Amino acid sequence: MPGMRINILRIVMMSAGLSVCGQGLAQAPEPPPQAVAAGFQTLAFNDEFSVDSFTSAATTRLWWESFHFFPPPVGIIEMLPGGGVVRLTTPGTSPHTHLVNHPVNDAPYGDGYLFGYFEARMRFLPGTNADVANSWGAFWLFSKPAIENNVSNADGSKTWCEIDVAEMYRHGLLNTTIHSWHQPSGGTPQDTFNPVHLNVVSGDPIDGNWHTFGLLWQPGVVTWYMDDVQVTTYTHSYPVCDTQPMTPVLSVQSLAEDPQTAEVDWVRIWK
Numbered sequence: 001m002p003g004m005r006i007n008i009l010r011i012v013m014m015s016a017g018l019s020v021c022g023q024g025l026a027q028a029p030e031p032p033p034q035a036v037a038a039g040f041q042t043l044a045f046n047d048e049f050s051v052d053s054f055t056s057a058a059t060t061r062l063w064w065e066s067f068h069f070f071p072p073p074v075g076i077i078e079m080l081p082g083g084g085v086v087r088l089t090t091p092g093t094s095p096h097t098h099l100v101n102h103p104v105n106d107a108p109y110g111d112g113y114l115f116g117y118f119e120a121r122m123r124f125l126p127g128t129n130a131d132v133a134n135s136w137g138a139f140w141l142f143s144k145p146a147i148e149n150n151v152s153n154a155d156g157s158k159t160w161c162e163i164d165v166a167e168m169y170r171h172g173l174l175n176t177t178i179h180s181w182h183q184p185s186g187g188t189p190q191d192t193f194n195p196v197h198l199n200v201v202s203g204d205p206i207d208g209n210w211h212t213f214g215l216l217w218q219p220g221v222v223t224w225y226m227d228d229v230q231v232t233t234y235t236h237s238y239p240v241c242d243t244q245p246m247t248p249v250l251s252v253q254s255l256a257e258d259p260q261t262a263e264v265d266w267v268r269i270w271k
């Protein structure tokens with residue numbers, strides 16, 4: 001993990017059929033063409049953030065704030081007035097702010113997702129007196145068995161997968177990384193990842209505007225999209241990234257220890 005990128009923040013909420021967005025009732029979601037072409041057109045997960053799906057008070061909780069890599073975040077996670085959008089704010093200091101679609105080291109929650117099309121509509125804004133170029137907001141996938149701390153091999157080592165659907169990294173740069181992690185018994189985690197993962201994008205994602213970030217995850221190959229336009233693709237040889245089911249994570253961090261904000265309109269998974 002270059003700089004041990006710890007992505008973090010994510011929120012979601014399941015709602016079948018019609019969903020409410022900030023502007024009112026919306027149509028039932030349609031899968032994007034690239035998902036349909038790959039055979040992923042069944043909506044397996046959908047959080048429109050129409051209601052609170054991330055606090056302990058939520059009756060249908062879909063997101064938690066911790067997993068075994070991280071202590072509880074120090075930032076703020078809140079619904080925006082009017083509903084429909086969740087905002088994640090970090091003061092800029094570790095452990096930042098994140099939401100994970102899984103309880104921590106607990107009884108398995110729902111299904112993990114092995115292959116499919118993963119997408120989130122998000123925007124990235126600076127916090128008070130901060131520079132949005134420092135935003136390290138992200139939408140990513142993390143190994144469900146790793147979150148459950150259940151990836152020990154016979155020799156005591158651990159292996160797990162991480163796929164970053166979208167990770168902000170300065171203006172005009174979109175970080176798209178697939179990580180194959182290996183931790184020798186008693187040792188430090190070692191990261192193997194796609195060598196070319198910083199993409200110059202024509203439409204700056206760190207500009208306060210909404211964008212849809214998507215990932216097509218198929219056996220042996222992953223392809224990233226922004227606003228349904230392909231950004232890059234990578235054919236990998238990481239067995240762990242073809243075998244471990246994943247769960248979505250939303251996060252916001254800062255590259256410069258200043259306040260940063262990420263907002264999420266929705267998260268969807270098509271299978």
Ligand SMILES: [Ca+2]
Pocket residue numbers: 020021022048049050084085264265266
């Ligand atoms: Ca929404």
